[in-house]
Amino acid sequence: MDVPKGQPQPVSRKWRLTGWLLAAVWLFFLNVPLGTALGQAEPWRKWLGIGTLVAFGVAYVLLFEWARAHRQAGRPIPRGRAAASLLGLLALGLVGIPGTGADWMTTLVFVATAGVFLLPAVWALVVVVLAALTPLVAGYLVPGWSGVSGVFFAVLLASFAMFGVAALAQRNGELRAAQREISRLAVAEERARTARDLHDILGHSLTVVAIKAELAGRLVEVDPSRAVAEIAEVEQLARAALADVRGTVGAYRGVRLADELAGARSALTAAGITADLPAELPELPAERDTLFGWAVREGVTNVVRHSGARHCTIRVEPDAVEVSDDGRGPTAQAEAAGHGLVGLRERAQRLDATVSVGRRPQGRGFVLRVGLPAGAR
Incomplete structure (x- = not known):
């Protein structure tokens, strides 16, 4: 009772x-x-x-x-x-x-x-x-x-x-x-975790679905076969998002950096953004691989949604991951969408990692970086 x-x-x-x-x-x-x-x-x-x-x-x-x-x-x-x-x-x-x-x-x-x-x-x-x-x-x-x-x-x-x-x-x-x-704090923490994961999962997946659906609509008359392929990918993404939601509710869902990079390439290509991704990945501990995967997901979602960029670069090092673009940089709209960054910071704190966001040091654009302290294993 x-x-x-x-x-x-x-x-x-x-x-x-x-x-x-x-x-x-x-x-x-x-x-x-x-x-x-x-x-x-x-x-x-x-x-x-x-x-x-x-x-x-x-x-x-x-x-x-x-x-x-x-x-x-x-x-x-x-x-x-x-x-x-x-x-x-x-x-x-x-x-x-x-x-x-x-x-x-x-x-x-x-x-x-x-x-x-x-x-x-x-x-x-x-x-x-x-x-x-x-x-x-x-x-x-x-x-x-x-x-x-x-x-x-x-x-x-x-x-x-x-x-x-x-x-x-x-x-x-x-x-x-x-x-x-x-008991009350445990329930509150579990609710916050579920809300954070659902936001991160659905925010990214629905963004890619919307972009691919828009692309398919433009291709219906000029390239029907490609439009059909894009619609098929939309269906696959929707099913994958549904599976992710079920996995999150069941507390057994995992995030892998390699999978997130593959999803990032698809999302950026569909949005008409040139993707510069690493050809190889360093060997990473499981927890760090998961954290970097979340960072790529959040960074690419914000690039696709808010940046207006033409080029996006993702760099992965043993102790850091960085997502940058040549768009207009941080905007009020991007700041309003900060729930994902809050969740990313919470995850980073568990590994004593830091999350930095802002304009790129040189030229236009936005950069998201997650780094671990020197000497971290």
Whole structure:
């Protein structure tokens, strides 16, 4: 099932159950005040103590799970609601004093741990200190409550443990957020790659198809046999473009420099541009051969579309490829068609290569050059 963008990933049923158990297992420590309530001789004290402890336990578990859900989803816990919830827990503990006696202070352990899980570190520390000092102060001020000093240590130990639980929940939430971001970026990168490849493939192929179709139209009356040959090539180009699109979508398409040079010769000839191409090619690593193939495709496409040139030269060296013409050079129209150059630069960056475009140093014309740093292999 797809998850909408920005929404938390679904949590498995096993982990949801684990979260509930993690909160509920702490309720075991309410057995001391519960035993005190069950031992009350007066029914109203007994049931008041039991009722407040049950309400306290349910409220604590729900509060813990609510806070955990916020942390896992990467959402901030509202401070107002957190403070109100802590005061509610404290009030339930205080209301149960007639039934639980001095043992009500066991609930302070839960108030302290909830504060750690709900509040920022500074405020959580304040809650823990107050909860830890309350048994000591109450034991000194209230006769008969001196035997609960052990709650002081219980508050400190439980709060320390909850700091670890809170940190773990926070890190899990951050990890889930990072995983969602990685997934989003991966999808965006794949879409960009597909869009770039389709632009480069269709831009070149459709340009050649348009030129050959125009040439065939001019030859219909003066040279029908050649017009038929050009139309046949248009059909072959269209089928090849369709195969390239399918290959790109399937992520298995490759580009070879030799094939691109052959296609460049055909495209330039159909456009009436004299092609000066290398007779032999140097041995190139596979990745460099592919990059140079893309450079030839992009350069020739721009020459045919925008240059108005009569002559185009392609030079291939072990560490560079260059496409130049004697046309009018860069124009506003050529700059507007810069999507292919963007894609070419992205490909070049993977090999630490550079892409330079502009006017030729001598005379009229435009030059596209892709070069690798000196010493690259």
